Amino acid sequence: MAAQSATASRSGLRSALPLLAPAYLWLTVAIFLPLSAMVFFSFMTDLPLSGKSWAFTLGNYAAFFSQSLYLTLLLASLRLGLEVTLWCIVIGYPAAYVLAKVLKGRSREAIFLLVILPFWSNGLVRIFSWAMVLREGGILDTALNAVLPFKINIDLMYSYPAVIIGLVHSYVPYMVLTCYLTLQAIDDSLIEAGRSLGASRLQVLKRVIIPLSMPGLVAGAALIFVPVVGSFMEPRILGGRTGTFYGTVIEDQFVAVFNWPLGAALSFILLAVVLVILAIASPVLRRAA
């Protein structure tokens, strides 16, 4: 029985090979090779590019532990990742529910379009638009003061909240899309059954809808958390004085001092930390899912 299924899966693999090959070839060339080069760089004292001598070293990884700076920033970035993910759930999940279960036809398409819209615009354009909205004397400040009877001063630009707003706006579509897919797959009759058996709306939400849509929530959270922890563009532009994060420090190593080895080592430490977090969380998440 076991042998039989193994043969079956092997022949399945053989027939699937032509279909898989382009994707794997692409992944090998475009991701695996450059990434291995980066692993290689991270153990070097200097880049061989400029004809300078170089040797293997662990010093780049040791640098992370020798200065409290990197750990502080890594923790700040992890916190940023958690906060942004949380806000994406708070904002994205209800939106996904409404899209999947309440709206139908034209209005659903229209709302869907609005959700996807950020995807179609360039990231820098989005961030600079936020800069115009959030600053003192900007669009938000002017609009609120025009409506409100009392004077308020809104200057969110160059602050931690500005970074959160910018990142949540960029990443919330991931949450909406993944949750929408799982919510849509929930059979309406399950919800009706729960209601007819006397469950309140809240109980239905807690016992039926959330557990069944958990895979979408988890996928969305992972899709958002990982890139946000390494983000550098949004913090740099919107964060001002408070915008130094782990990602911006890595960027500095690559761009400002041309120290690719240290930049690469810092990136792989981040990758390792993120993988450890996902590994620790996975039993919990799997049970939940």
Added chain:
Amino acid sequence: MRMPRLTALLTATAVFTTALTLAASAAEVHVLNWKGYGADEPWAVAAFEKATGNKVVNDFFNSEQEMLTKIRTNPGLYDVVMINAAFNDQAMAEKLIQPIDTSKLPNYADISKDKAGSPMLDHDGKVYGVPWVWGLTALAINEKSFDNPPTSIAEMWDPKHKGRVVIRDDAVEAVQFGAIATGQNINDIKDMDAVKTKLTSLMPQIKTFWSSENDWNQMVASNQIDIGTYWSGSADRAKTHFKLPVSLVIPREGAVAWLDAFSIPVGSKNVEGAQAFINWMIDPKFYVEWVTKVGAPVSANTKAVEALPQDAFNRKVMGDPEVAKRIQFQAPITDAQREAYLALWQQLKVDVK
């Protein structure tokens, strides 16, 4: 059926690429410079192309490190590269640039002697960089926030500007600025702790770290800042070209001066075109037009500066011997120093979070 079509497509691509490569070698001058920094002005490029028959192809960098990487990784692509004099040494040591035959540059004779003879550009009696323009990293103010322009660097620390001060996100510039504020030589900082203490007390004043001219100009245009570090040429451009209420302040404590020069990379395919282009760039006619139309730093060519009106900022203020006494020219920095400066700068930025 499929394969021949693919082959045809590949062949077509190959032919097309070859055609492009061939076209590229026909009297083109590939220039590598900061964006919006003179060499890419459309009117200047058009006039040069008309006069010499060379076609100018501009490429840009966003930091000196990126510039060096671009020449390292594209040997033979560029014919002219604009290198800050402090980096000329490194570029020469790595054999990225070649000696320049200055006898082919008629305007070279008019370059001020102290710039042309700079030990940063001349090695073993050979010229590796032709001085182009120089300028300052000084302070600039939002005129709306001041009745009288300040004279001291201490203005940056004044509590009344809290949250309305900017500084460039650049470790070397920040540390050298700290050296000036603590009365030290920027090229030989003895008391690094004093610099760190001074900059630490500046950090809470800061609104944000700027990285491009556009950042600075936007913040002044929306009246979000009072004062900050700025480049002299950029302040001039902000005032002349963008009509912003910006004026440059050269504090009595001094300012950081830099010298930008043109070099010819090793392997240039059009050295003659490169020489013609560099000569064009240091010509008084180009310089006066650049200053008038756009705003620019100070030319290294004395005749070019003399061609400006008497009261022009670049002639009157920057040419003032009193100013010359206060400024300190940037010397080359080792990689170790650069990394130490970055570590200090990052620590300061983390501490203020």
